[in-house]
Structures are given as structure tokens and as C-alpha cells.
Amino acid sequence: MNPPTEMSSGLAGLPDAVRWYEGMALLPHHFQQATARAEMLAAALLRARDPLHWGLLRLALEQDGTEVTVTAPEAVMPDGLPVVAGPGQRLSIDLARHQPDAEGIWRISLAVAAQTLERRPEPPRYLEHGSVRVADQNPGGADEVISVLRPNLLLVCGHGRGYADAELLPLAQYRRASGVPVDTGYIGPWLRIGTELxxxxxxxxxxxxxxxxxxxxxxxxxxxxxxxxxxxxxxxxxxxxxxxxxxxxxxxxxxxxxxxxxxxxxxxxxxxxxxxxxxxxxxxxxxxxxxxxxxxxxxxxxxxxxxxxxxxWAPFRSLGKQEFEIAPPCWAAPRRMWWRS
Structure with a gap:
């Protein structure tokens, strides 16, 4: 697992630019370096401008005994990586296989390994996700089938196997009650306060x-x-x-x-x-x-x-046009009565 690192708002660790020149022998590594630099540069600039640019956009949780399942995660990871579950993708974790922390709480997070070019992350940041057909946008061009990658989404309890904060998106917390994990009402980092909260x-x-x-x-x-x-x-x-x-x-x-x-x-x-x-x-x-x-x-x-x-405030009922009946509560002292239509 990657060694834990703290999330930074600066540009430290940004991959160097690739030196392109005519006649060079191109390797996949050149494009991986250039792609990683572009991805990490955009995230670093956004993080410098708005440190809280990340968070949840959509989340559906299901619990069956000690097993918790996430069925519809849609979020931006702390390092700026957008993640969306694929059709029918379900992420599950069995809390019976994990020990709660010192406060007796299971803290469940979505984990994705950080972007790095110095070593091969383990677990990998991306997984192969089959092939897709890509249309050539040039006039007369032909479609081609290419292999694609998608973020490797994992559910972990606590910091898992040494994940850093920048690799974790908190989702839920559970506390043991009568031998069964019970939702604590925890509200993680959401990018917006929507009606579902x-x-x-x-x-x-x-x-x-x-x-x-x-x-x-x-x-x-x-x-x-x-x-x-x-x-x-x-x-x-x-x-x-x-x-x-x-x-x-x-x-x-x-x-x-x-x-x-x-x-x-x-x-x-x-x-x-x-x-x-x-x-x-x-x-x-x-x-x-x-x-x-x-x-x-x-x-x-x-x-x-x-x-x-x-x-x-006391409820009232209409007895007809401009006529109402109200049953005031038992007040210890006279109070003003406010009528609101």
C-alpha cells in the first residue's frame, strides 16, 4: 500500500513536463507522464483556489446485518478525481471482519489510490474496463476500438491499509448496538446540501x-x-x-x-x-x-x-367565509394571538 501522505494545497509533487522533440522514440510512459501532469496540475490549481472542491454528489447505502453496500456513489475525491459507479456496480464491506476504532465506531470510506509515477500503486489507481469504440472526428476517419481504464473504487474501514486522507472519501459511520452495527447519523463531506440530507x-x-x-x-x-x-x-x-x-x-x-x-x-x-x-x-x-x-x-x-x-401557535379550522375557530393552549398568563393565513 502507498505510504500515508497529507493532502497538500500546493503544487509540490507535480510531475515534470515531458521534453518532446522531433524524431524521438515514443513510449507509453511519455503519454502517461504528460497525462498525469495535466490531471494533477488541474487538480492542484483547483485545490489552491478552493480547498473544499471535493465531496459527495450522490450516495445510496444499504445495510443487511453487518454488511454495508454502496450502490450509487458519485463524487469528487479529495485529490480531484471524479468517480462514478458503473451500471449495476455494488461496493460492499462486511463490518464483522473489521474492528471498530477506539471510540467503538466503524468509519467507512471510499478509497482510490493516489496518482503517482514513482511507483506502481497497490492496489492500482485504475482498473482495465474493457474496450470502447471511439469515433475519429476527422472527416473520413474510421472508428477504432481502444482499451479504457476506470478508477478502482474500494470500500475501507478506517484508513484501510495505510490510505492517506487525500485517498479517502468518508461515507458513513456505524456504532455497535445490541450486537448489530447501527448508523450514527453521520453526515460526510457533501458538495451541496440537497434535499436528500x-x-x-x-x-x-x-x-x-x-x-x-x-x-x-x-x-x-x-x-x-x-x-x-x-x-x-x-x-x-x-x-x-x-x-x-x-x-x-x-x-x-x-x-x-x-x-x-x-x-x-x-x-x-x-x-x-x-x-x-x-x-x-x-x-x-x-x-x-x-x-x-x-x-x-x-x-x-x-x-x-x-x-x-x-x-x-395553535391550529384553527375554518367555519365559513372569514370565520374561524381556534382552540388556544392553556396559557399561564395572557398572551398575544397572531393569526396567519
């Missing part, structure tokens, strides 16, 4: 609650006795709620961008509720999205409750 639903629900809070605050009569911070919060809250909506609804926003919007919301709500000290921002961990998003969303929920503590 629990996080998307929670962020969308927060946006709806804050939109209602904005409507309530905007309807309050102008009162000089209200704290200045609370009065100043309204335009900031409106702008941030709309920004959150625009990014959350399509389900195409990168987690780091969404995290930044939620962090601005946290600061705005803390200031608007009169906090003397700003809350500590949870650390954003791209390899474990729930670890950063969950405490951040919990803090936003708590501040939202402080923002409009004098409102309670």
Missing part, C-alpha cells in the same frame, strides 16, 4: 420560523421602549432570511457557504436579543458536517425562542 430539512424549517418571526416583529407597533438592538435587528434579519431562502431552496449550495450564512444569522440574533457576549461559533468540519451544523442550528433555535417568546 436531514440538514436541508432542518435549515429550511429554521428559515420558515425566522420568516414568521420577522412578520411578527414587523407588525409590532413602533415603541421607543423596545431595545435599540431589537429594533435594529429587523432589516438585518430580513436580508439574512432571504439570503438563506435563496440558497437553501434549490438544494445546490456548498456546505461552507450555508454555514457562513447561518453564522451571520447567529451573530445577528445574538445582538438582537441583547446578548452581552457573542456565542462561540462551532468549528466547521467538512469531513463531519453534523458536528458543526448541529450545535449551530441548536444555538439558532434557542435564540429564535428568545426573539419572540410571547408568541404561541
Amino acid at each position: 436531514v440538514l436541508h430539512g432542518r435549515i429550511h424549517a429554521l428559515g420558515r420560523k425566522l420568516r414568521s418571526a420577522y412578520a411578527q416583529m414587523a407588525d409590532d407597533p413602533v415603541d421607543a421602549s423596545r431595545p435599540v438592538a431589537r429594533r435594529a435587528l429587523l432589516p438585518v434579519l430580513g436580508a439574512l432570511v432571504l439570503e438563506l431562502d435563496s440558497m437553501c431552496q434549490p438544494g445546490t449550495s456548498h456546505p461552507q457557504v450555508l454555514y457562513g450564512v447561518l453564522a451571520r444569522l447567529l451573530g445577528a440574533l445574538a445582538a438582537g436579543t441583547g446578548a452581552a457576549v457573542l456565542p462561540t461559533l462551532p468549528r466547521f468540519d467538512y469531513r463531519d458536517l453534523a458536528a458543526g451544523f448541529t450545535p449551530l442550528l441548536d444555538a439558532l433555535d434557542r435564540l429564535h425562542a428568545q426573539l419572540a417568546p410571547d408568541f404561541d
Whole structure:
């Protein structure tokens, strides 16, 4: 197995350019060197511009006892390699054959050996994938059949046999419960927060609650006795709620961008509720999205409750045109009632 190496955002290790000249004896190695340089250069430039350019695009997991199967991986590996499972390709791992880590967790990752020209990677980075017919784009050209390679996708537990972080894409985590591995709810690095993620639903629900809070605050009569911070919060809250909506609804926003919007919301709500000290921002961990998003969303929920503590919601039913019946909860003290159509 390749010795573990840390993922770098620089250009160190980039293969040298091939010296081409007239009359040279061409070997497959010349083209392998040139191809590897082009591939690694593009990935290195992208990584330097955007370190979090990699992650999952699609994932389907199935579990049968101790066996976990990935049926539809589509992702960009940390080293920039795009990977897609072939038709009907299923990747499986039996957790009964692997020991959990010191925390009692099986950490499953997709592994692809790093690109290297200094040695033959083991397992190989690519596997032969039969032949394909390629059309000659020149007028009058003939089609030819060529052999092709595809990334060698493997499922590993932990770091497998010494894989480096740049060779691993975290997928899922399981913890033993009653003798059976149980999904921990782990959310790995996704390139976008889509509707298939629990996080998307929670962020969308927060946006709806804050939109209602904005409507309530905007309807309050102008009162000089209200704290200045609370009065100043309204335009900031409106702008941030709309920004959150625009990014959350399509389900195409990168987690780091969404995290930044939620962090601005946290600061705005803390200031608007009169906090003397700003809350500590949870650390954003791209390899474990729930670890950063969950405490951040919990803090936003708590501040939202402080923002409009004098409102309670109760269902109502229509009795006819412009006539409604509502069953308010048992309040300990009189509260305002807010009707929303």
C-alpha cells in the first residue's frame, strides 16, 4: 500500500513536463507522464483556489446485518478525481471482519489510490474496463476500438491499509448496538446540501420560523421602549432570511457557504436579543458536517425562542367565509394571538 501522505494545497509533487522533440522514440510512459501532469496540475490549481472542491454528489447505502453496500456513489475525491459507479456496480464491506476504532465506531470510506509515477500503486489507481469504440472526428476517419481504464473504487474501514486522507472519501459511520452495527447519523463531506440530507430539512424549517418571526416583529407597533438592538435587528434579519431562502431552496449550495450564512444569522440574533457576549461559533468540519451544523442550528433555535417568546401557535379550522375557530393552549398568563393565513 502507498505510504500515508497529507493532502497538500500546493503544487509540490507535480510531475515534470515531458521534453518532446522531433524524431524521438515514443513510449507509453511519455503519454502517461504528460497525462498525469495535466490531471494533477488541474487538480492542484483547483485545490489552491478552493480547498473544499471535493465531496459527495450522490450516495445510496444499504445495510443487511453487518454488511454495508454502496450502490450509487458519485463524487469528487479529495485529490480531484471524479468517480462514478458503473451500471449495476455494488461496493460492499462486511463490518464483522473489521474492528471498530477506539471510540467503538466503524468509519467507512471510499478509497482510490493516489496518482503517482514513482511507483506502481497497490492496489492500482485504475482498473482495465474493457474496450470502447471511439469515433475519429476527422472527416473520413474510421472508428477504432481502444482499451479504457476506470478508477478502482474500494470500500475501507478506517484508513484501510495505510490510505492517506487525500485517498479517502468518508461515507458513513456505524456504532455497535445490541450486537448489530447501527448508523450514527453521520453526515460526510457533501458538495451541496440537497434535499436528500436531514440538514436541508432542518435549515429550511429554521428559515420558515425566522420568516414568521420577522412578520411578527414587523407588525409590532413602533415603541421607543423596545431595545435599540431589537429594533435594529429587523432589516438585518430580513436580508439574512432571504439570503438563506435563496440558497437553501434549490438544494445546490456548498456546505461552507450555508454555514457562513447561518453564522451571520447567529451573530445577528445574538445582538438582537441583547446578548452581552457573542456565542462561540462551532468549528466547521467538512469531513463531519453534523458536528458543526448541529450545535449551530441548536444555538439558532434557542435564540429564535428568545426573539419572540410571547408568541404561541395553535391550529384553527375554518367555519365559513372569514370565520374561524381556534382552540388556544392553556396559557399561564395572557398572551398575544397572531393569526396567519
